[in-house]
Amino acid sequence: MVMIFGKPLPLLFGQLLLGIINGSFYAMLSMGLAIIFGLLNIINFAHGAMFMVGAFVAWGLFTYLGIGFWAALVCAPIIVGVFGLLLERAFIRRIYKLDILYGLLLTFGMAQVLQGLATNYFGSSGVSYNAPNALSGVLKLGFMYLPVYRGFVVVAAIIICFVTWFAVEKTRLGALLRAATENPSLVQSFGVNVPRLIALTFGAGVALAALAGVLAAPLYSVNPDMGAQLIDTVFAVVVIGGMGSIGGAILTGFGLGIIEGFTDVFYPQGSAVVVFVVMAIVLLARPAGLFGKVA
Amino acid sequence: MLEVQGLNAWYDESHVLHGLDFEVREGEVVTLLGRNGAGKSTTLKSIMGLVPRREGSIKFRGEELVNARPDIVGRRGIGFCPENRGIFAGLSVTENLLLPPIVAPGGMTIDEIHTLFPNLKERARSPGTKLSGGEQQMLAIARILRTGAKLLLLDEPTEGLAPVIVQQIGLMIAEIKRRGFTVLLVEQNFRFASKLADRHYVIELGQVVDMIPNHELGARMGELQKRLGV
Ligand SMILES: Nc1ncnc2c1ncn2[C@@H]1O[C@H](COP(=O)(O)OP(=O)(O)O)[C@@H](O)[C@H]1O
Ligand SMILES: [Mg+2]
Numbered sequence: 167m168v169m170i171f172g173k174p175l176p177l178l179f180g181q182l183l184l185g186i187i188n189g190s191f192y193a194m195l196s197m198g199l200a201i202i203f204g205l206l207n208i209i210n211f212a213h214g215a216m217f218m219v220g221a222f223v224a225w226g227l228f229t230y231l232g233i234g235f236w237a238a239l240v241c242a243p244i245i246v247g248v249f250g251l252l253l254e255r256a257f258i259r260r261i262y263k264l265d266i267l268y269g270l271l272l273t274f275g276m277a278q279v280l281q282g283l284a285t286n287y288f289g290s291s292g293v294s295y296n297a298p299n300a301l302s303g304v305l306k307l308g309f310m311y312l313p314v315y316r317g318f319v320v321v322a323a324i325i326i327c328f329v330t331w332f333a334v335e336k337t338r339l340g341a342l343l344r345a346a347t348e349n350p351s352l353v354q355s356f357g358v359n360v361p362r363l364i365a366l367t368f369g370a371g372v373a374l375a376a377l378a379g380v381l382a383a384p385l386y387s388v389n390p391d392m393g394a395q396l397i398d399t400v401f402a403v404v405v406i407g408g409m410g411s412i413g414g415a416i417l418t419g420f421g422l423g424i425i426e427g428f429t430d431v432f433y434p435q436g437s438a439v440v441v442f443v444v445m446a447i448v449l450l451a452r453p454a455g456l457f458g459k460v461a
Numbered sequence: 462m463l464e465v466q467g468l469n470a471w472y473d474e475s476h477v478l479h480g481l482d483f484e485v486r487e488g489e490v491v492t493l494l495g496r497n498g499a500g501k502s503t504t505l506k507s508i509m510g511l512v513p514r515r516e517g518s519i520k521f522r523g524e525e526l527v528n529a530r531p532d533i534v535g536r537r538g539i540g541f542c543p544e545n546r547g548i549f550a551g552l553s554v555t556e557n558l559l560l561p562p563i564v565a566p567g568g569m570t571i572d573e574i575h576t577l578f579p580n581l582k583e584r585a586r587s588p589g590t591k592l593s594g595g596e597q598q599m600l601a602i603a604r605i606l607r608t609g610a611k612l613l614l615l616d617e618p619t620e621g622l623a624p625v626i627v628q629q630i631g632l633m634i635a636e637i638k639r640r641g642f643t644v645l646l647v648e649q650n651f652r653f654a655s656k657l658a659d660r661h662y663v664i665e666l667g668q669v670v671d672m673i674p675n676h677e678l679g680a681r682m683g684e685l686q687k688r689l690g691v
Contacts, residue, residue: 338559344551345560352547355509356561356608357535 173431179310181427187316187385189423190323191396194378196403196415197330198371203409204347205367208258208269213400214393215277216372220246220379221388222284225295235298235384242380243373250372254365277394284390292389319381326377327416334412343367399426402445408458418456462487462612462643463508463539467517468527470500470507470667477503478667480517485612490634490644492654495664496690501647502544504664505614508645509541510534521612538565540605544616544647548589548597554581557589558604565609569640574603577636595626602633606642613637616647631656651678651685663688 168175195213202210223242227233233241253276261268297315305312334340346353346360354360379393386392399422407418422441430437448456463485470478478500485491493501507515510531519527526534535541540561549557558574558581575582578599584592592600598618605613618634619627627650634657638644648654654661655678663671663685671688673681 341552341556341560345549345556348549348551349547351511351531352541352543353560355511355531355535355541356605357532357564358562359532 171432176310178428178431181431182424183310183312183316183320183427184430185424185427186320186420187423188426189420190320191378191382191419192400192403192423193327193416193419194323194381195375195396195400196407196419197327197412198374199400199404200407200409200412200415201330201334201343201374202368202371203404205343205350205364206254206258206262206269207266208261208273208368209266209401210368210371211270211274211397212253212276212280213273213372213375214395214397215280216246216250216375216393217379217382217396218284218388218390218393219249219280220376221295221383221392222288222293222379223376224380224383225293225388228295229293235380238380239377243377246376246379247369247373251365251369254368258368259361259365281390281394288390290390292387292392295383295388297384315384319385322381323378326374330374331412331416399441402441404455406441406445406448406455408455411455411457414455414457462522463645464520465504465508465518466520468504468507468519469516470503470512471514472503473513476667477512478507478515481664481667481669483662483669483672485643485645487611487643488638488641489659490638490646490657492646492648492651492658492661493664494648494651494654494661494685494689497649499664500667501664502616503667505541505543505616505645505647508534508539508614535561535610536564538610538612540608540610540613542601542605542613542615542618544620546597546601548592548600550588550590552589553586554589554592554600555585557600558607561604561608563608565611567611568607568609571607574607577633578603595622595629598622598626598630599633602630602637606637611641612643612645614645614647617649618646619648619650619653627653649689651689 170178195217199210199213202208220242223245224238227238227241257272258269261272301315301318303314305314305317334343342353342358342363346363350360382392403418403422404415406422407414422444425444426437426440429440465481465483468478468481469476481504493504495501503512506512508519510529515527517527518525521537521539524537526537552560580596581600581603589597589600602615602618618630622630631653634644646654646658655675658675660675661673661678662669663673665688
């Protein structure tokens with residue numbers, strides 16, 4: 167058997183895949199956080215909860231309405247996105263003029279409420295959600311076995327990240343968003359309804375979290391804490407990548423997933439903290455993050 | 462075209478404009494002259510709806526705008542070029558140029574703008590803030606020329622620029638006027654203003670204290686210099 171650094175090759179590939187999968191979720195979630203932070207100046211602590219709600223909505227669509235995975239990939243983000251939009255209009259917009267801490271507290275409270283409601287209705291052990299038949303089974307790649315659904319998640323995540331990056335960096339709507347991030351009142355004086363742009367951006371960021379939640383549903387157990395477990399790492403990713411940089415969030419997300427995966431092979435005790443160690447080092451060397459611009 | 466009456470404006474507790482009155486007629490270039498802190502920028506921001514609180518009357522083409530949101534003012538056809546130029550660092554030159562939505566027909570086309578400002582074409586892809594100060598100023602004016610806005614509010618377009626560049630900006634504003642735009646210009650440099658403007662309003666402590674037609678400017682230069690403290 168081929169060995170590298172004393173470890174069998176299939177194990178390394180397995181961990182690489184695991185790292186990329188986790189990285190996919192870090193990337194998708196941190197992108198939404200970065201977009202929301204950039205325009206709203208809100209650190210959305212409810213982002214993990216929205217991810218969880220996305221997974222439960224997919225489950226609910228199937229269980230109560232017989233709507234399957236493919237339709238859920240479209241419907242759940244729309245439902246959660248509209249929900250986010252309403253939250254923004256009802257609550258979040260009231261605190262834009264206040265210190266950033268208020269946004270943090272408000273969204274933290276929202277996350278607690280959503281998680282509490284989910285625990286109340288579904289119990290803390292959660293429910294299970296199956297991958298569609300077309301994506302079940304395992305591919306034999308020679309050097310490793312690849313569960314088809316996992317391969318699908320990685321490809322889907324890469325496409326989602328690319329499309330989001332493209333929309334923000336290369337389109338006219340993205341230019342409005344970037345400009346409004348820098349100077350909202352000037353953009354508004356040009357005739358753009360900036361409050362509406364902000365609400366839509368929050369809805370879109372939250373929809374992105376929900377989309378990641380649907381993709382995660384067949385991989386992990388769908389439970390009220392699934393977002394909370396992930397979100398600490400996602401915040402570290404955003405801090406490392408630099409608040410507000412989409413490309414940075416994507417690269418850092420995948421990169422840290424992979425680092426975490428390999429740490430698990432070579433120094434298992436460290437896998438839970440490696441991301442935070444990296445964060446500490448990056449903050450010492452580059453306080454604005456790897457891809458952040460110093461304000 | 463624009464009639465401002467009894468305009469008051471506040472930032473939080475500080476009352477900055479105290480009942481300003483002035484008007485701008487279609488096709489005119491009108492300047493607001495005054496010392497630093499007199500309230501010239503605040504006047505332009507108040508017209509755009511960019512101050513926290515204002516009262517009085519701001520009529521544009523007969524429509525009352527004193528309570529209108531900034532995007533509504535922009536949509537009615539008033540283009541704003543702020544004091545710091547407001548070029549977006551995260552946007553390329555072309556993205557900056559194309560950012561303001563078209564609000565009315567009859568704006569300049571991109572080709573016309575590129576003919577008028579060849580630099581903006583050459584540097585189309587570089588980040589907006591990588592341009593020189595003069596180029597940034599031209600970009601800030603150019604981007605409101607294509608929207609169809611007919612009244613342009615320009616806040617100190619010559620501030621901090623070298624004399625050659627100031628001259629270029631002057632030619633630009635003359636060309637803009639020739640094309641039928643109406644301009645409300647804030648200036649400290651009244652020699653520059655005197656070459657372009659039809660009338661001048663002198664602002665002191667948030668009030669209009671004088672209106673000088675351009676042909677009287679020469680005769681009243683001494684008095685004006687004392688007022689502006691130059
Ligand atoms: N954002 C602001 N907050 C509080 N006070 C301001 C603000 N902007 C300007 N001021 C004050 O309002 C007055 C008028 O300022 P401004 O309109 O910028 O003057 P000018 O453009 O004529 O130099 C000044 O006393 C200034 O200190
Ligand atoms: Mg000023």
